[in-house]
Amino acid sequence: MNKMKLNDGTMIPSLGFGVFMVPDDGTCEQAVSTALKAGYRLIDTAAVYMNECGVGKAIAASGISREEIYITSKLWMQDYGYEEAKKGINRSLANLGVEYIDLYLLHQPYGDTAGAWKALEEGVKEGKIKSIGISNHTIGLLQKLMPHMSIIPAVNQMECNPFFQQTELHKYMQQYGIRLEAWFPLGHGDEKLLDDERLLGLAEKYGKDVGQIILRWHLQEGIIAIPKATSESHIKGNINIFDFNLTEAEMAMIRTLDTGKGTHNPEDMSNATSLAQLKVHD
Template sequence: MTNFDLNDNTTIPVTGFGVFMVPNNGPTEEAVTIALKEGYRLIDTAAAYQNESDVGKAVKKSGIPREDIYVTSKLWLQDYGYEAAKKAIDTSLTKLGLDYMDLYLLHQPYGDTAGAWKALEEAVKAGKIRSIGVRNHTVKFLDKLLPKMEILPVVNQMECNPYFQQKELREYLAKYNIRMEAWYPLGHANRQLLTDKVLVGLAEKYGKSVAQIILRWHYQEGIIALPKATSIEHIRDNISIFDFELTDDDMTAIRALDKGKGTHNPDNMANAVTLGMYKIH
């Protein structure tokens, strides 16, 4: 698996396997087991997904050295604030059955993010977490939080795909050498995206699927992609993107597809209220 460099002198696999909405107690363990066998080395979970234990089981039984698997989890809003975050980090480690997490993110940009971030920084120093980052943090939230940080985020995990390319935010992140990491890289199975004539034409040109064209675009843009799949066909398809290369003209054509709007706007503070109602313990 090819890696990208991060701003803390670590590296991260360029594409990963997401387990959002995959049930615990079997299905997640099975999906992650298949993904690891197919060559994935980045597994992305979260406390709020409530399937960390299955991820840990799959990592353990894989037979792959721990240092070769990159495990990400995330802190949920219910555990924001310094003291609560410290406990939540230990809880995630226990559920995963791991001595450390490779990457740990602030899942949402609301509440006491500064207090939570302090706990993440201490966990890095204690060796519990290798790298830390954020998720769903727009420029507005980053402007507020970055001055309070001792350790900068290595990634900002955001909705990003050819129809929502986050160009302004990516320019902002580049100033701090923070890498974009994409959730919904395939547009959450957006039929319009997956049947777009430009992408279909490129798929025919290279003998690839539209999903592979999209994920290759992410890779060549320097964006970490986290496609979700449960069927072995899609799991295998989503990682088979390293045997061809899009031309400059291809990349320009895909960049022109940007509509500048996604399914989720973190700056809409109604989200803070709605998400705050979701309890994980």
């Protein structure tokens, strides 16, 4: 598995396995087990996914050393603020059944993010977290939080795919060494994206499917991708992207697909109200 260097000197796998909306009824544990057997070493979960326990069980049962597996989880809004965030970190550690989390993110940009970030920084100092980052933070939201930071985020996890490439944000973050990590890297199954004739042409050329072409584009752009899948064929297919390279001309062509529009606008503050209603514990 290829790795990328973060601004804190640690290394992160360039491709991960996401478990958003994968239920913790055994389905998540099975999917993660299949992913680990297929060669994934980055597993991405979150408190609000309600499946940290399933992820932890799969990792414990895998027989793979803890040091080889890169675990990402995210603090939910319910636990924002300094004191609550400290409890949230400990809750994630307990759910996952691990002594440390490789990367821990602020999941949303609303509420007392400054207090929560302080707790994440403290978690790094205590050895509970290796790297810290953010999710769903635009340039403006990142600039709002940065004066409260002693540690610059290592990662910003954002919606990103060829139709929504986050070009301006990506360029802005590069001056701080913040890695862009893509959720919905395949456009959440967007048929217009997956049926694009230009991408289909590349898939035919390289003997791949369109999803693999898109994931390869992320990799060559220096973007970490975390596709979600539950079927064994998709799990195995998504990781089979390390045996070919897109040409610069092909990369440039894919860049022309950018519409600048995604499915989620973090700066729409109405999101804060609806998301705050989601509770991950009593």
